[in-house]
Amino acid sequence: MSDGQSRPEHDGSAGVRELDALVIGAGVSGLYALHRLRGMGLTVRVYDRAGEVGGTWWWNRYPGARVDYPGGPFYCYTFSEELVRAWDWVERQPDQPSVLTYLNHVADTFDLRRDIQLHTTVQSAVFDEAAQRWSVETSDGERISAQFLIAAVGTLSAPNKPDIPGLDDFAGEVFHTGNWPQEERVELAGKRVGVIGTGSSGVQVIPHIAREAEHLTVFQRTPQFALPARNQPLDPELVRDSKENWGEVRRQIREYGRPLHMVPSTRSVHEDSEEERLAVFEDAWQQGGLALRECYRDLLTDPVANGYVSDFVRAKIRETVQDPAVAAKLMPDYYFATKRQVMDEGYFETYNRDDVTLVDLRDEPIETFTADGVRTTEGEYPLDVLVLATGYDAITGALRRINPVGRDGLQLEEKWAAGSRTYLGLSIVGFPNLFMFHGPESPSVMFHQFYGTESQGDWMATCIAHMREHGLATIEPVPEAEAAWGAEVQERANRTLYPQTDSWFTGANMPGKPREFMVYIGGSQYHQHLHELAANGYDGFVFEPARSVAPVTQA
Ligand code: N01
Numbered sequence: 001m002s003d004g005q006s007r008p009e010h011d012g013s014a015g016v017r018e019l020d021a022l023v024i025g026a027g028v029s030g031l032y033a034l035h036r037l038r039g040m041g042l043t044v045r046v047y048d049r050a051g052e053v054g055g056t057w058w059w060n061r062y063p064g065a066r067v068d069y070p071g072g073p074f075y076c077y078t079f080s081e082e083l084v085r086a087w088d089w090v091e092r093q094p095d096q097p098s099v100l101t102y103l104n105h106v107a108d109t110f111d112l113r114r115d116i117q118l119h120t121t122v123q124s125a126v127f128d129e130a131a132q133r134w135s136v137e138t139s140d141g142e143r144i145s146a147q148f149l150i151a152a153v154g155t156l157s158a159p160n161k162p163d164i165p166g167l168d169d170f171a172g173e174v175f176h177t178g179n180w181p182q183e184e185r186v187e188l189a190g191k192r193v194g195v196i197g198t199g200s201s202g203v204q205v206i207p208h209i210a211r212e213a214e215h216l217t218v219f220q221r222t223p224q225f226a227l228p229a230r231n232q233p234l235d236p237e238l239v240r241d242s243k244e245n246w247g248e249v250r251r252q253i254r255e256y257g258r259p260l261h262m263v264p265s266t267r268s269v270h271e272d273s274e275e276e277r278l279a280v281f282e283d284a285w286q287q288g289g290l291a292l293r294e295c296y297r298d299l300l301t302d303p304v305a306n307g308y309v310s311d312f313v314r315a316k317i318r319e320t321v322q323d324p325a326v327a328a329k330l331m332p333d334y335y336f337a338t339k340r341q342v343m344d345e346g347y348f349e350t351y352n353r354d355d356v357t358l359v360d361l362r363d364e365p366i367e368t369f370t371a372d373g374v375r376t377t378e379g380e381y382p383l384d385v386l387v388l389a390t391g392y393d394a395i396t397g398a399l400r401r402i403n404p405v406g407r408d409g410l411q412l413e414e415k416w417a418a419g420s421r422t423y424l425g426l427s428i429v430g431f432p433n434l435f436m437f438h439g440p441e442s443p444s445v446m447f448h449q450f451y452g453t454e455s456q457g458d459w460m461a462t463c464i465a466h467m468r469e470h471g472l473a474t475i476e477p478v479p480e481a482e483a484a485w486g487a488e489v490q491e492r493a494n495r496t497l498y499p500q501t502d503s504w505f506t507g508a509n510m511p512g513k514p515r516e517f518m519v520y521i522g523g524s525q526y527h528q529h530l531h532e533l534a535a536n537g538y539d540g541f542v543f544e545p546a547r548s549v550a551p552v553t554q555a
Helices: 028-038 081-086 096-109 200-212 236-244 246-256 274-287 303-320 324-329 397-402 449-469 479-494 523-535
Strands: 016-024 044-047 122-128 133-138 143-151 173-176 192-196 215-220 356-360 366-369 373-376 380-382 385-388 434-436 472-477 541-545
Touching (some): 028 143, 122 397, 143 449, 200 215
Parallel strands (some): 016 143, 215 356
Antiparallel strands (some): 472 541
């Protein structure tokens, strides 16, 4: 394709499959990339180690897994009115089986499966400078040469298995929420179950396990400001109106990154008296979902404002949990909402059960696992089953584990050793023709996931079309653009309280990971900027024509 022509898929002489674009991952982004790029005549193939399409929604099938954000009826691709009309969500926060069914429906609607290879892991990817293409090898020994390497690897797909002494000696069953058994049902009745982790996954799974197990012990390191999700059936009128006015709904998603009924307030907490403030908080609490985070404009920027809402939530936890000693262990002390907001359905009530024990690891750290359970500094907890709800090496982990090798043998691990460096969270200096969906320094997890995917995928498609039209073989950002982008991302984050909290947004959940804020705050501006950049000649990128012609710099 470097000469503007697609090559045939197979180069028979060398036994190497030739593609225009190789996509890693068959989740939300990978499916869109395939649909979009194949639609413009490229040869595209998607590889995924999972047994089905769906990405995170295939792996995370633990009891209680559901969209923990009021997405409905908008937890979907937005680009196709036909697709929107053909699908009906029934709940505001669809459960995992529904989302997986939806993604399978998308794969069928656009006939995607014929270009998706499942049960196949991309093991290595090396940029071949002479060929101006990526050389890729998969777990089944296939070799592929692709002009473009598209990482649709997911932001929360590289599970974090903590390094706890003795964990491998534990004789019971161990499950990670992000790698839950696919075929068989996990039988918990009559068993003593331990859960480590109280993030979104832990908070979702804990009430379900408590109802099923003989006894549940929760090992908590950081208490959470979990908010009531208040999931509910969707209002049929809202669904009908949305479908009829999809253009307008899509505009709102593009502008706000979320459904319109969740637009943040423009009011400061300091404009209200204490009584008014508490009434606003109470109203938002009753609405559920993210309403509390959005009810004043300064909750995430002003420590005093954040203190007010933090106190409000702590009081709610105290009201809900009957035993004051247990409630005390559940008091969060970081800035409210500066970890990814957790939504709950009966989480705090779970601690009122006689068959649930809460262990505060700050008071009694784990010494070791044994064959029979866990030993902390204060005692022994016998277990039959352990659930690790310990999260992910987020945003950068999945691509770092593949560790692509760019120009001059530069490994991504080395490039990102001191922190992720990208231009627009899409591309990396030294890694030509590598595009990332939801990479570090993009809005990723802080914007409507499907719209963000479509916007980035459309940008990639437009860029590739531009390259074809002009006979260009490679695209790569220039170092100055990468440095300036990184500075802007940090500067935006530093206007908020987010960087002050240890979270997976900052890499602080993974021992040894460089601390940096990995998300671009200001999603709609990002997407606007992307498309202006494409219209104005790709400022900050350098293109190379096929070998033997001088580079064209557009920085
Ligand atoms: O992971 P987390 P998660 N010893 O990193 C604890 C998305 N999601 O899987 O806070 C003891 O948030 C850790 O403690 P601490 C969503 O974006 C979406 O729950 O680091 N504890 C924390 O309590 C979410 O944010 C949905 O001190 C250890 C927990 O494990 C993201 O995925 C559902 C430990 C990890 O929490 C990740 O959520 C679920 C150790 N060594 C998730 N190591 C839906 O929308 C870690 N912890 C459906």
